[in-house]
Amino acid sequence: MSSVLVIGASGQIGKQAVQKLLTAGHAVTALVRDKSKIDDLNDDNLSVFEGDLESDFSAALKGCDTVVFSAGSGASTGPDKTLLIDLWAARNAVEYSKAAGISQFIMVSSVGSDDPDAIDSPLKPYLVAKHMADEHLKQSGLTYTILRPGSLTDEPGTEQVQELMPGDKEARKIPREDVATAIVYSVDNPKAHQRIYGLFKGDQPLKSVIQ
Incomplete structure (x- = not known):
């Protein structure tokens, strides 16, 4: 089992990831700007690090071997x-991870970040930012996994997906x-190393796609 830092742990994906990682038996450090936003999470294997992503947050990586970046600026x-x-x-999270000898870096990116010029959308600045972050990670020398989900919904998960964009x-x-x-399926999973996954609703079991 890993000791996982979740950056953006109070976000809608990050908070669910923290809960699922704890259920899977991992130790989790939740990096949040306001710890009151995760007061409802209680577990002996959970540590909370309060920090600002616009400042130096490298201390949050202490004792961790896996980093998940699920933070976002918000719509x-x-x-x-x-x-x-x-x-x-x-970018800073990647640099801190290199310095700390992190074993795996999992980036939550976005559909369209592979080629922002291909999409005529007001989201292009966001996709450019995601593209550059992904490229920096790929060239960093770290063991990485990049997840590129489609448009996000609040529906219950089905664990039925497809990788190719519909x-x-x-x-x-x-x-x-x-x-x-x-x-969660990407952590401690050699098959997810140096992999980029598109994630869309589909008919393939999610676990088999990742593992």
């Missing part, structure tokens, strides 16, 4: 926060819970 913020969180904080735009969706489960 209500501007391009400045997109740069500072989705790109620069992700042709129908309305079908390019995935429950947040399934992304959190994909994070």
Whole structure:
């Protein structure tokens, strides 16, 4: 079992990932800006590190061997926060992980981050930030897993997915819970090393896709 740092642990994916990682028997450090947002999580294997992603948060990695970056600037913020969180904080997390000798880095990215120019959307600045963060991770020398989910929904997870992006735009969706489960299946899993997964609702068992 791993000691996992979840960056963005109070977010909608991050919080579910923390719960699922604890259930799977991992020790978890939850990095949050406001620890009151996860007061409802109680477990002997849970530690909470309160920190700001726009400052030095390298101390949060102490004692961890796996890092999950699931933080995001949020839809209500501007391009400045997109740069500072989705790109620069992700870049810093990678650099801190290199210095700390982290065994695996799991990045929650986005559909479209492989080629932001291919999508005519107001989300392009976000996709550019995600693209640059992904590329920095790929070139870092770290063992990585990159998850690129489609449009996120709050439906219960089904653990039925497909990796290829559907042709129908309305079908390019995935429950947040399934992304959190994909994070858990990626930890301590050599088959997920140096892999990039598209995640969309489909008919393949999620566990078999990742493992």
